[in-house]
Amino acid sequence: AGHARRARAACTGRTRGLPRVTPRPAITPGRPDADPRLVRQALRHVPTAVTVVCTLDGRVPVGHTIGSFVSASLHPPLVGYFAMRSSTTLGVVRRTGAFSVNVLGEHQVELARVFAHRSGEPFDGVRWERGTHGRPHLVGAVAVLDCDVDQVLAIGDHELVIGRVVAVTVPTPDPDPLLFAGGRFRALSRSTPVQLPGPAATPTSWGRAG
Numbered sequence: 001a002g003h004a005r006r007a008r009a010a011c012t013g014r015t016r017g018l019p020r021v022t023p024r025p026a027i028t029p030g031r032p033d034a035d036p037r038l039v040r041q042a043l044r045h046v047p048t049a050v051t052v053v054c055t056l057d058g059r060v061p062v063g064h065t066i067g068s069f070v071s072a073s074l075h076p077p078l079v080g081y082f083a084m085r086s087s088t089t090l091g092v093v094r095r096t097g098a099f100s101v102n103v104l105g106e107h108q109v110e111l112a113r114v115f116a117h118r119s120g121e122p123f124d125g126v127r128w129e130r131g132t133h134g135r136p137h138l139v140g141a142v143a144v145l146d147c148d149v150d151q152v153l154a155i156g157d158h159e160l161v162i163g164r165v166v167a168v169t170v171p172t173p174d175p176d177p178l179l180f181a182g183g184r185f186r187a188l189s190r191s192t193p194v195q196l197p198g199p200a201a202t203p204t205s206w207g208r209a210g
Contacts, residue, residue: 047181052115053081053161054128054136055099057092061123061136064089065116067180068158069101077165079145082158093161094152100135101163103143105175106187111138112178132167142177144169 054063068082079101083090093099104112115122127139133146147163154160176188 044182047179047186050104050112050178050180050185051081052102052104052111052138052141053083053089053093053099054102054138055089055093055096056134056136057096061128062089062092063102063115063122063136063138065112066101069103072162078150078162079147079165080160080162082155082160085154085157085159090159090161093149097149098133098135099147099149099161099163100131100137101145101147102136102138102141103145104138104178105140105142106178106189107175108138108140108178109185111140112180112185131169137169142171142175 048067049069051066051069052063053066054061056062064083064087066081066083070080072078072080081101083093111126114126123136128136129139131137131144131146135146137144145163145165146167146169147165150162150164152159152161179186179188
């Protein structure tokens with residue numbers, strides 16, 4: 001019976017209620033890797049949303065700016081983000097199994113900088129409140145997703161945290177999100193929308209054809 005319980009825990013990615021970290025598989029020998037500098041240069045052309053992942057370390061809020069937030073699934077609702085293994089906030093997220101994703105608006109550039117660079121007490125002087133599930137919500141965020149950790153995967157020099165969304169907060173009015181591209185913060189409202197014929201597609205529907 002004990003072996004069966006351990007096998008079920010391994011399959012679900014959880015052990016005693018905590019997320020399991022899946023080790024990175026060995027790299028198959030083959031072609032050499034591309035120059036990391038060129039990879040970085042290419043990725044500068046990929047715009048990303050700017051989010052702050054927050055959680056509570058006991059009663060103390062902690063958080064860090066993330067530029068790698070992704071939507072993974074709608075059924076069930078899963079999202080994910082990548083974090084450096086040395087991140088203090090990542091350690092707390094793994095330990096508590098809970099976090100919030102605060103999607104920043106274009107009026108929150110300073111918050112993005114604060115949580116990207118300030119060490120020690122990034123919440124000093126920052127307005128925040130507890131959400132329905134008690135997780136930190138940054139006042140003024142364009143959207144907040146409360147998540148339970150589903151699994152954590154070791155990917156290269158980062159870890160991928162997959163969260164199951166348990167609550168969503170979208171304020172009214174609905175401001176434009178902050179973007180990051182080309183090494184700079186950018187405002188979506190100052191960009192020119194591209195009008196294409198045919199029905200609009202959503203990111204979760206991309207990739208179904210082919």
